[in-house]
Amino acid sequence: MFSTAFLDIPALAGASGTVRLPGSKSISNRVLLLAALASGTTTVHDLLDSDDTRVMLDALRALGCGIDAAGSTLRITGIGGQLKPGGPMLPLFLGNAGTAMRPLTAALSLLGGEFELSGVPRMHERPIGDLVDALTQLGCRIDYLGNPGYPPLRIRPVDHGALVLDAPIRVRGDVSSQFLTALLLALPLAARKDIVIEVVGELISKPYIEITLNLLARFGIAVQREGWERFTIPAGSRYSSPGDIHVEADASSASYFIALGAIATGASGQDSIRIEGVGADSIQGDIRFIEAARQMGAQVDSGPNWLDVRRGAWPLKAIDLDANHIPDAAMTLAVMALYADGPSTLRNIASWRVKETDRIDAMANELRKLGATVDSGPDFIRVHPLERPGWQAASIRTYDDHRVAMCFSLAAFNPAGLPVRILEPHCVAKTFPDYFETLFSVAQAPEVPVICIDGPTASGKGTLAAEVARLLGYHYLDSGSLYRVTGLAMRRAGLSAEPQHEAQIAALAAALPLHFTEGKVLLAGEDVSDEIRTEAAGMDASRVSTLPAVRAALLALQQRFRQLPGLVADGRDMGTVIFPDAALKVFLTASAAQRAERRHKQLISKGISTTLDSLRSDLEARDARDSSRSVAPLKPAQDARHLDNSQLSIEQSIDQVLNWWQEKQPFKPA
Numbered sequence: 001m002f003s004t005a006f007l008d009i010p011a012l013a014g015a016s017g018t019v020r021l022p023g024s025k026s027i028s029n030r031v032l033l034l035a036a037l038a039s040g041t042t043t044v045h046d047l048l049d050s051d052d053t054r055v056m057l058d059a060l061r062a063l064g065c066g067i068d069a070a071g072s073t074l075r076i077t078g079i080g081g082q083l084k085p086g087g088p089m090l091p092l093f094l095g096n097a098g099t100a101m102r103p104l105t106a107a108l109s110l111l112g113g114e115f116e117l118s119g120v121p122r123m124h125e126r127p128i129g130d131l132v133d134a135l136t137q138l139g140c141r142i143d144y145l146g147n148p149g150y151p152p153l154r155i156r157p158v159d160h161g162a163l164v165l166d167a168p169i170r171v172r173g174d175v176s177s178q179f180l181t182a183l184l185l186a187l188p189l190a191a192r193k194d195i196v197i198e199v200v201g202e203l204i205s206k207p208y209i210e211i212t213l214n215l216l217a218r219f220g221i222a223v224q225r226e227g228w229e230r231f232t233i234p235a236g237s238r239y240s241s242p243g244d245i246h247v248e249a250d251a252s253s254a255s256y257f258i259a260l261g262a263i264a265t266g267a268s269g270q271d272s273i274r275i276e277g278v279g280a281d282s283i284q285g286d287i288r289f290i291e292a293a294r295q296m297g298a299q300v301d302s303g304p305n306w307l308d309v310r311r312g313a314w315p316l317k318a319i320d321l322d323a324n325h326i327p328d329a330a331m332t333l334a335v336m337a338l339y340a341d342g343p344s345t346l347r348n349i350a351s352w353r354v355k356e357t358d359r360i361d362a363m364a365n366e367l368r369k370l371g372a373t374v375d376s377g378p379d380f381i382r383v384h385p386l387e388r389p390g391w392q393a394a395s396i397r398t399y400d401d402h403r404v405a406m407c408f409s410l411a412a413f414n415p416a417g418l419p420v421r422i423l424e425p426h427c428v429a430k431t432f433p434d435y436f437e438t439l440f441s442v443a444q445a446p447e448v449p450v451i452c453i454d455g456p457t458a459s460g461k462g463t464l465a466a467e468v469a470r471l472l473g474y475h476y477l478d479s480g481s482l483y484r485v486t487g488l489a490m491r492r493a494g495l496s497a498e499p500q501h502e503a504q505i506a507a508l509a510a511a512l513p514l515h516f517t518e519g520k521v522l523l524a525g526e527d528v529s530d531e532i533r534t535e536a537a538g539m540d541a542s543r544v545s546t547l548p549a550v551r552a553a554l555l556a557l558q559q560r561f562r563q564l565p566g567l568v569a570d571g572r573d574m575g576t577v578i579f580p581d582a583a584l585k586v587f588l589t590a591s592a593a594q595r596a597e598r599r600h601k602q603l604i605s606k607g608i609s610t611t612l613d614s615l616r617s618d619l620e621a622r623d624a625r626d627s628s629r630s631v632a633p634l635k636p637a638q639d640a641r642h643l644d645n646s647q648l649s650i651e652q653s654i655d656q657v658l659n660w661w662q663e664k665q666p667f668k669p670a
């Protein structure tokens with residue numbers, strides 16, 4: 001996941017390949033709750049692992065459910081519809097998960113304990129009054145701890161004998177379908193007689209009720225229904241675990257990749273996006289996004305558990321759609337509309353205003369930043385397409401809404417070749433923590449940005465480059481370590497850095513089984529981070545780096561690190577030889593006295609004894625060798641910015657490089 005303050009997505013040109021998507025949020029949280037209420041153990045396969053499921057799991061653990069995770073499988077032992085009596089009041093934090101807050105409110109109101117349910121500030125602005133009213137009719141005891149009609153809530157124990165089950169329970173369905181879902185999931189706890197639920201007002205987001213009914217059936221509860229107005233939970237209903245249950249991939253998450261297939265042209269080989277884990281026969285209503293995508297021109301094939309999408313009509317065809325049945329995925333259509341042949345209108349979407357943010361306003365604001373003309377009203381949005389000269393580079397605010405972040409990534413396919421900045425990209429953690437990594441695994445950019453930081457030994461370029469990479473969410477290449485690892489491989493093969501061994505060392509270098517993970521350098525799986533940091537290994541590195549055949553072998557290896565969303569590379573010839581087209585090149589220096597002092601401190605802190613004088617003369621010898629070698633000597637690229645950090649703190653150096661980088665970006669302030 002990208003935990004950076006922002007993520008710059010370079011202009012993208014194509015996309016092709018296969019993605020496997022994480023589990024459905026709606027299925028995951030329903031299955032977890034049903035498994036928790038049932039008796040016995042349920043094994044859940046391919047559960048979504050995200051903020052929304054984590055808050056549900058934490059709540060269920062607090063209730064006393066047994067939960068064991070092993071890989072993508074989770075075993076959950078339910079409480080059999082009964083809480084241990086006399087437990088303390090439980091505070092439960094439910095983040096911004098509607099699928100946790102609403103169903104748990106209903107279930108806990110009937111379970112008998114005392115609870116306080118709260119969430120993030122936005123959750124305290126998301127309505128729950130219609131559900132609380134329905135539960136209160138029944139005799140449940142729920143108080144508002146903040147604003148009436150909104151969480152946080154206090155739930156008090158209820159006397160099951162006093163529940164009013166004779167009259168139908170009336171619930172409004174026109175604000176959120178989750179209120180009806182919550183009642184359907186929880187009321188079997190009280191079904192000593194038939195319980196009837198009547199929906200008041202036009203039910204929205206109907207397909208989510210189908211998911212609820214489908215999963216209830218798998219847990220042994222056969223709800224009878226009359227259209228969308230009346231639902232009966234038969235007397236004696238009991239949750240019974242199906243044993244094993246598989247979670248489909250999330251159809252709403254699939255919408256971004258379906259859109260990607262519709263917008264992007266493929267590269268050589270495969271020219272489509274294949275999505276695995278969900279197919280057209282999904283139980284999730286958002287799968288009907290493919291109908292809308294087809295209307296706009298996408299070519300979609302599907303089979304059991306897979307979809308294959310490619311570009312059809314181009315530009316896309318404008319659409320006018322009642323999107324009430326696909327409230328989440330429809331946001332993706334609003335961005336696809338930028339690539340259409342006329343204005344597109346999405347109607348009947350008033351519920352967008354009470355989700356993670358006011359999504360109608362959020363989409364309108366951010367689409368306008370890209371240059372689009374947008375009209376909106378209480379329950380619709382109309383998006384006019386953008387012509388090439390109309391596109392603007394924009395810093396997209398995401399309002400802590402995962403879907404805003406995800407759907408705006410599709411703006412990176414703009415024909416003007418502009419990058420898109422996504423602010424607070426970590427909001428995707430709600431349902432799809434690795435969204436951007438998954439996007440980057442199939443997207444192609446004509447130009448992946450590179451920042452080069454070259455400089456002499458002990459100038460601090462490693463620390464600076466790693467930190468800049470971390471702050472930008474870019475990959476990091478410590479090219480010096482490649483030479484160090486080559487030196488180590490050379491030693492281990494019994495060779496030395498003499499010209500007669502050059503070809504052999506080059507062959508070793510070309511095939512280095514090298515990985516950088518979490519600040520470690522792994523050679524064939526072995527952590528060699530410490531071994532390559534000794535002074536002797538530094539000397540070997542410097543020597544092998546003078547061998548032209550070794551440098552050539554390592555060139556391709558280094559260039560392969562240039563991957564989306566970008567790269568920060570440190571070394572001695574990054575800007576001059578390896579990435580001569582880098583957008584920013586920094587030549588980092590510090591006086592030999594300063595560098596010797598830093599290195600001295602470093603070694604002393606590791607308990608290695610040395611003297612300042614010897615370090616300084618070693619450094620000077622190494623500088624001389626590095627700058628006089630015949631191949632790619634250490635010298636600043638012509639277009640490099642010089643940074644002497646002798647008098648700067650590491651933070652000041654980082655700020656300077658980030659400022660230079662920002663100066664090169666076309667983004668206006670957010």
Ligand SMILES: O=C(O)C1=C[C@@H](OP(=O)(O)O)[C@@H](O)[C@H](O)C1
Nearest residue numbers: 026099176177178205208327351
């Ligand atoms: O029941 C569910 O799993 C959901 C129902 C929908 O909410 P509304 O019914 O509030 O539209 C949807 O937007 C949400 O992401 C998930």
Ligand SMILES: C=C(OP(=O)(O)O)C(=O)O
Nearest residue numbers: 096097098099328355356
């Ligand atoms: C509306 C959404 O979430 P929630 O389940 O919190 O309602 C969503 O995921 O788009």
